[in-house]
Each structure stands twice: as structure tokens, then as C-alpha cells.
Amino acid sequence: MTTLTDDVKDPATDDASHDGHAHDDHSHDDHHHHIPKGISRWLLTTNHKDIGTLYLWFAFIMFLVGGAMAMVIRAELFQPGLQIVEPNFFNQMTTVHGLIMVFGAVMPAFTGLANWLVPMMIGAPDMALPRMNNWSFWILPFAFLILLSSLFMEGGGPSFGWTFYAPLSTTYSGDSTALFVFSVHIMGISSIMGAINVIVTIFNMRAPGMTLMKMPMFVWTWLITAFLLIAVMPVLAGVVTMVLTDKYFGTSFFDAAGGGDPVLFQHIFWFFGHPEVYIMILPAFGIISQIVPTFSRKKLFGYASMVYATASIALLSFVVWAHHMFTTGMPVEWEKFFMFATMLISVPTGVKVFNWVATMWRGSLTFEIPMLFAIAFIVLFTIGGLSGLMLAITPVDFQYHDTYFVVAHFHYVLVTGAVFSIMAAVYYWLPKWTGRMFDITLAKWHFWCSLISVNVLFFPMHFVGLAGMPRRIPDYALQFADFNKWISVGGFAFGLSQLIFLALLVKACRKRGEPVSDQVWDGAEGLEWEIPSPAPYHTFDTPPQIK
């Protein structure tokens, strides 16, 4: 987020402090000191830092848009009865909220962080494929414009849930389905290009001496995530295409009347969908593994076991998909297989949590804002992980499935997990990006308001879920009324708290605040803390030597 203003300069060389108009004077070999101005800088940029910034702002805007939809959902659910929106529109809100949060907020935010950080962490001058990098960002806004504009069609946007189960999404869906499919295709292409870029960069552009087992955890987790992306985004593309041809071109993949099977849809979708949830959490593990050692002033405990745990989580994630489908009616042997495999995943996940605690153990702890978010992550993500373990138990999952218990579970892992880790990351690296400390008072307000409201928002969802409230309903029976009121109040408070974050970010990008040192955080280690603050437009033109 360095660069909302144009006065970015490259402190590495003195003469780079000329503004753009002076660049003609330079000889050709310092062409890269030229920073284009205005809109074309952002449209045409191939600089990993600029593209990272674009991704992060885009993700934040999508977070606010998807959050606004969540506010509509919570406003309707504030009381029993239909007050604000029609059921059909309610379903569009839940669907588009889910899609935007997953594909528009969390995934692009992680890609943005990868863009900023991976080259800086491995001592590379940029991403390996900078032009493709530009493309993979710039097709994203169009994907979401298409998705959002479908809400204004006659009959409205997609209303079949972010999981778009057939035949609700085929035979029984509206005409916006074609737009939905098209936009998911574009999102998928963007993700795949981002993933290829990360892999190629990590394999080819590490500085001399940066062996794989010396890479920072964030780089490791992103490397593994990128492989997951390449493996499953084509599966998503395949399944949306099958939806498209079933709806418009007379195929019957998911239609029993034509020899197909609606449950086949779910197998394909969740073969993508379960690795997808790890795509949204592995980079978070990487971030927490960077932050906790810094503020514990102690090396990460069990680095090697962290790497192996990440890899085994990724591998196991391909054999657990049907735990989302226990109620579809599977042979009991399959149910057992998927139950045991799912339970098994909790072992490497547990190892990660234990390692973080062991890193803090006998450290010298301080509690700056990134650490506060990291600690909140460890506690709240673990709560989400434990409810996930409960959900793995097939006989009990029959009771939990498709209730608010599940909504509570995945928001604990996605909001207090993935989203909190992204916020932790932004606070952690923001001073490096802007060269200034952010407004700590605002940050504290943001943290405490978010922490309290997010629990008022999501914790009672466990209760209404256990008591029997199904998910994706616009109206509910009277015994759920009290908790739903609290949930909505928590929701509004959490939504408002994010405006504090917005204010803080705008302020930070305007270069307010105290200048920071190169290391920024006492205790921070790694290549990105050895370059100047703010990080120059070009870094590591000559690769650093890693001892």
C-alpha cells in the first residue's frame, strides 16, 4: 500500500529522486527507475509491489461490498418475519456474499500479500512473469463487475448458494446463471495465473543460498497453496462449465432424467471445495508463523515439522471432500473413510497450533498490533478447528449439517482465521510498505472492536445451530429470536469496526505517521527487514547473499 501518491522514490540511487519528467535524461540502463504517473501506472504496471497494492485494495473493497451484503442478511434476520427483503433477494444476498468473500476478498488479499512479499522474502527483484501478473490482476475487476451487475437483471442474480448445487443452478435457475459461470471462469483464470507466477518465482528466483528449507514459512505455505490452486481451479472451471451446458446446451450431467446424477455435481464441486478451504487458510498459517516468532523474539519452533505439516494437510485435503456430503446418502464404508480421513487432518493442524504456542513459550513477548491479531487468530481459529473436528464425526454431522452450527464453524476459520491473519499481515508489513508507523490508536480500536463484535456475531450461531436453525433461511421460528438479535447486533458492530480499518489505511497511504527503521519491529528477521523502509520501488537488483 505504499503508493497512493506519486512521490515514490528509489532511495537506492540518488538520482532516482527526479520526478517522472526528468527521466529522459537517464541512460537506458536505469530505465527501471522510471515510475509512470497517474492511471497508466496502475493499468500497465508490471511491478510486483504495485500489483500487490492493487490486489490488496481490490480485496478490501470487495470485503466491504460482501460485508454490506452480510449487513442486509443480518438486518433481515434481526427479527422473525419478513421485513426488509424478499426471500428471492435474500438468497441472492447469501450467494453473492459467499462468492465475493471467498473469491473477491480472501483469495485476492492473499495473492496481494504474495506479490508484495514473496520476491522480497526470497531476494528476487520481481515476480518471474510480470506481464502475466498484470493480467491476472486486471481481469479480476471485470469478473466481479459481471457478477455484481447480474444482481440488476430481471429475476436477479445467482440465488443458489455459493455452492451452486444442481439442479437448482441448472434447470431451476434464472438467466443470470450464464453471467455467474462466466465470472467464475475469469476468477479461476486469474487464480491460476497468480499461482503459476508464485511457483515459477519461488523455484527460479531465489537468491543464492536461499535453499528450500531456508525459505520463510509464508513462502512455503504459498508454494503449497499455489499447487493446490493449480490442481483444483480447473476442476471448478469444469463443474461450472457442466452447469452451463446442462442449462443451455441440453447435456444431462446432473439430470437423472437424462442419465445424469445431481450428486455427481457435489462430488466434483467439493473435490474443488475442500482444497479451496485450505487455499484460504494455508497462507494464513504462513503469516502467523512469521509474526509469532518476531514478537516472541525467538525462532519459530519446529520449522521442519511446520513444512511437513503443511504438505500433509495439502495432500490429505484431496481425500476428504465428501465430508460435506454425508447426508447425500453414501455407502456406509465411504462415510467411514471420509470421517477417518477428515479426523486425520486435525493431527497436522494441531501440530501447527502446538508449534506456535511452543514458539511463544519462554520467549520474550510483546503485544504490538500484529501480535494481538495473531494471538486472536490462534485462539479463534482453534475454536473453529475444534468445531470442525466435531463436524467430522458423521453420525453427529447429520444433526449439524446445513445448520447455523456450520455457519459458525466456517466463519470462525474464515473470518477470525483467514481475515484476521490478513489484517495481522497488513499491520505487520504496512510500515515496511509505507515507511511510516500506522496510527496505533486507531489500530487498537480496530482490534478490540473487531475482537469483541466478531464473537458476539459468530459465537451464538453455534447455539441456534444446535437448537435446529437451518442455514440459508430468511425467516425463522420464534425460539431462535433472542440469539439472532444478538448475532445481528454483533454483525453491525463488526461491520462498523471495519470502517476504522478503512480510515487507518487511508491515513497510512497518505504517509502520515512517524518514519520507521528498516527493521521496523525489534525482533523481526528476514530479507524484507534488511531493505530500506519504505521498500524501494525496485529491490534486490543484485541478489543478496544468504549465509
Added chain:
Amino acid sequence: MKSLKCLVSTFVLLVSWFSSAQSAAERSDLNLRTGVTDISQQVYSLHMLMFWICVVIAVLVFGAMFYAMFKHRKSAGHEAANFHENIKVEIAWTVVPFVILIGMAIPAASTLDDMEDASKPDMTVLVTGSQWKWHYKYMENEVEYFSVLATQREQIENKFNKGENYLLEVDRPLVIPTGQKVRFLITSDDVIHSWWVPDFAVKKDANPGFINEAWARVNEPGIYRGQCAELCGKDHGFMPVVVIAKEPAEYAQWINEQEQIAVARKEEEQRLLAMNMSMDELMKQGQQTYNAVCAACHQPNGEGLPGVFPSLKGSALILNDQQAHIDIVVNGRAGTAMQSFSKQLTMSEIAAVVTYTRNAWNNNTGDLVQAKDVNALMQGE
């Protein structure tokens, strides 16, 4: 360290919230219900077992973490130690959780075996979901009927006070005997639904074109309420499941009555075929049927939802083609949400609703459609 204290007190608050939830573990607004079948009780015990294991793990992990946060903070002058590996510990915390998991998996697998064993039932009910109602068919008896939400629209729209069983009441509940193994065959006519009765720990998807099995042996007579659990379109939130469990003797009496009523209905329908009803009668009956059955999609004012459900007001098909109009109500239109109503409605009800939609909202065709016209169309095919 102020923020540290805040963090810890938030944590304590969370834990006490959790544990106060536990002192009220029996409260059905906070926790799973124990239910009324042996299976549902096993499921409840499994749930509580899992819950307590999770609580213990959480307390240990968070306890260690908060201890470190207090004791090993820099502001208390703690210096960082230098270790970053310990093979023994690392093996221990891989193996111990694994063993705990095995301890969970064994009882879970045995309960699962029981749940999935629907063999040797005493009786069977075919449960069919369709947008947005359930249909029950007793396989051993000549009894079948639809079960539709009974909550008034005015309650949903906040014009009337909401009743005690708001959204969890139907016109005709499923009735089953206690003490017998009742097998449910579950399927769907359109999209995927999911038939869920929490008190039986039964939730099974209704997949169009396929049949799933589930079963329950209910121990106590009573009224048990659940809901459709799989997103199935606009009124997914409005298709409850209500099951009444009666003592076997009472049940036998009930099912006999139902069989007689079914026979009487058929005779009545034949009798009505020979009769002509007046416009007033047809319109009155038609409006009732329309509001109960069609309004969910085509809306009470007949205007539908643009782009989703067509308007019947001023519809070219209605205004120009009476046969096609009867036909679409009788047979539905394949591949759309417009389903066949020949099973759900009697011929005279269809006649009435067709007459109503041909004349309401300024459609004013003036046509009268009688049960025999509907019969003619059904026979003619």
C-alpha cells in the same frame, strides 16, 4: 500490559460463556436435543463426548499460551530462550492426538453402522420433496397426501401476531406409530431437499431421480418438528416437517380412517365430475386453492416475480388457449419449476383454480372450466 489484561479477560469471558452453556446443556435453545429414539440419544452422547474433548484440548492449549503470555512477556523482564526444536515433544503431540482420535472414531463408527442399517422395517413411508412441500405415501396402505406449511401469510408479513409454532406447522403432519421401525424412502420431484427431524437424528437429502433410505424407531408419542435442510429455492425456509408419533393402537385406527377418507374422496370426485358448478362457487374455491398452492410462485396478485415466475395476469397463454392452460396445471412443464398438480389437487380443485386464474385480475375471459373438462384432458392423453 493493558492490552494483555484485556485479551485475557476476553478469553475468560468466552470460556465462561462456553461453560454457562454447559450448565444449561439440557436447554433445547442452546444445545442439541437428546431426541426420542435410541439413535438420537447415542448421537447426543457422541456430541457431548466430542464437545468435552474439545473443551479439554482448548483449555490445555490456551492455558499454556496464556501462561506464556503472562510469565514470558518482555515487560516482566523475561529473556527469550534459544530452543526451537524438541523431537520428543513433537512426536508426543503427534501421537497423543492420534490416539485420542481413535478413541472418538470407534464409538462414532458403531453408531453410524446402526443409523445406516434400515433393513427389516415394520413399515415404510415414501417421502417426496418438491418446491416447497412434502408428500408422504404409506407403502403398505392406500394413503398418501401432501404436507404444506400452515402458517398464515399474514403472520410472515408481520400483520398478525406470530403463533407458538410459527413456521413449524403444517396442514397434514406425517403420522407414524411408536415402537416400530419406520423406514423412510426419500426422494424429490424437482431440486434437492433434505428431510430433517432433529428429534430422530434423521437428516437425509431428497435427490431427484434417486431414492435414499433412513429409519427411526420412536420411543415416545408426541409431535416432532423439523425443517427442510437443503437450499431448494425461494421458499426453502418455509417447508417444515411435522411428524406425530402415536401409540400403535391409535395409529392403526388413524390409518384405517385415512384409508376410508381416501376412498370417500375418490367417490366424491367421480360424483363431482357429473356436476356443473357455478361461477361463484368456482371462483371462491379457486381463490382458496390459488392462495394455498400457486401464490408462492405466481404471487397473490398474479403478477409473479419478473424473470423467475411468469405473471398470470394478462398471460397470453391464459387469455388465448384454455386447453393449454388446463394442460400446464395438470401436467406441469418439464424442466421448469412449474410442476404437475394432478397429484396434489383434485379435478374439481384444478377446475376451480383454472377458472379463477382465467377470470381474476382483469383476465376476465368469462370462461367456466368444470371438473369434467379437466377429466377430458387427462383421459384424452
